[in-house]
Amino acid sequence: MQNNHAFSLNRRSFLQQGLALAGLAGAGLATSVQAGKDKDLFNISLAQWSLHRTIRANKMNTLAFPAFTKRHFGIDAVEYVNQFFLDKAKDTVFLRELKKRSDDVGVKNLLIMCDREGKIGEADKSARKLTVENHKKWVDAARFLGCHSIRVNAYSIDDYEEAKRLVIDGLRQLTEYAAKQEIYVLVENHGGLSSNGKWLASVIRGVDHPNCGTLPDFGNFTGYDRYQGVAELMLYAKGVSAKSRRFDTKGEEIESSYLKMLKIVLDAGYRGYIGIEYEGKDLPEIEGIRLTQQLLSKYRSELAKKYTVKK
Numbered sequence: 001m002q003n004n005h006a007f008s009l010n011r012r013s014f015l016q017q018g019l020a021l022a023g024l025a026g027a028g029l030a031t032s033v034q035a036g037k038d039k040d041l042f043n044i045s046l047a048q049w050s051l052h053r054t055i056r057a058n059k060m061n062t063l064a065f066p067a068f069t070k071r072h073f074g075i076d077a078v079e080y081v082n083q084f085f086l087d088k089a090k091d092t093v094f095l096r097e098l099k100k101r102s103d104d105v106g107v108k109n110l111l112i113m114c115d116r117e118g119k120i121g122e123a124d125k126s127a128r129k130l131t132v133e134n135h136k137k138w139v140d141a142a143r144f145l146g147c148h149s150i151r152v153n154a155y156s157i158d159d160y161e162e163a164k165r166l167v168i169d170g171l172r173q174l175t176e177y178a179a180k181q182e183i184y185v186l187v188e189n190h191g192g193l194s195s196n197g198k199w200l201a202s203v204i205r206g207v208d209h210p211n212c213g214t215l216p217d218f219g220n221f222t223g224y225d226r227y228q229g230v231a232e233l234m235l236y237a238k239g240v241s242a243k244s245r246r247f248d249t250k251g252e253e254i255e256s257s258y259l260k261m262l263k264i265v266l267d268a269g270y271r272g273y274i275g276i277e278y279e280g281k282d283l284p285e286i287e288g289i290r291l292t293q294q295l296l297s298k299y300r301s302e303l304a305k306k307y308t309v310k311k
Helices: 050-058 062-073 093-104 123-147 160-180 197-205 227-233 259-269 285-304
Strands: 043-047 077-081 110-112 149-152 182-186 210-217 240-244 273-278
Touching: 043 050, 043 110, 050 062, 050 077, 050 273, 050 285, 062 077, 062 093, 062 285, 077 285, 093 110, 093 123, 093 160, 110 123, 123 149, 123 160, 149 160, 149 210, 160 182, 160 197, 160 210, 182 273, 197 210, 197 227, 227 259, 240 259, 240 285, 259 285
Parallel strands: 043 077, 043 273, 077 110, 110 149, 149 182, 182 210, 240 273
Antiparallel strands: none
16 A cells, blocks of 8 residues: 655655645634645644653643644644654554544644664664664554654764764665555754764665655754755755754744755755754743744745745
8 A cells, every 4th residue: 555645766855745734823824725835835744842841741642742733833744753652652552543633633644753762873783683673663653653754863883984884784674674664764863973964865875775865954963064964965855854942033043044944955856844843942832833833934935936846
């Protein structure tokens, strides 16, 4: 059966995955969807990590996340974080209920961000294999939920070349399994060598599998130019994470120029979902998410005058 969110095998872009209702009701943002308009340029999703403080305070759980997303933000696509349901990967009762709840409110399940399952580039061969095995249950869960991908971390040793070899091996093993389930394995720039765009791009080239790609994050670059890094990773992107932390009085994100980032994303031919990932500490999470959504929507409308829509 073909995955509902399957990507084109062309690494520079993936198939348009429907139209998102991403406007904020009552905030002056358009809520109707028209073919060929700005909302065809890219779609907006919400990463569960944006609400990590709320979830950790036991004020919301994963089952409530899809309906909360649709009700509060008008967003119809979500990205889960396995840390918030770490013991549920094989719980079919839980997964069935989560799928039902997302279907009931018309929310698409896009991917599961996977952490705490070991280093995909472990130096020890048996330990590396165990990490791969640990991730397989999340591939299965993603398939069950109708996601297109899981996101993994390219953690390994510090040696530039040897880490590359180890991570390539681990990713290839996992990707070969995921491909049979029609699931993609995406790597985010998420600390260590993975926050070096050149290194991570070379890893994906080394894996050399159409089901292995990247999830470029606007942030998560330390000592590396974030714009260069995103540009290097966009060639293999099957998702994009719009990281936000702080905003100025005009509503612009302080650490990243969203206009510049979105131009890089669109110049690469990407026309899929861009996920809001607010992780600031200065604002309530709902407010941070809304500011990020408004920023994405504003520049989407502006850039729609310049960029064409890929059908």
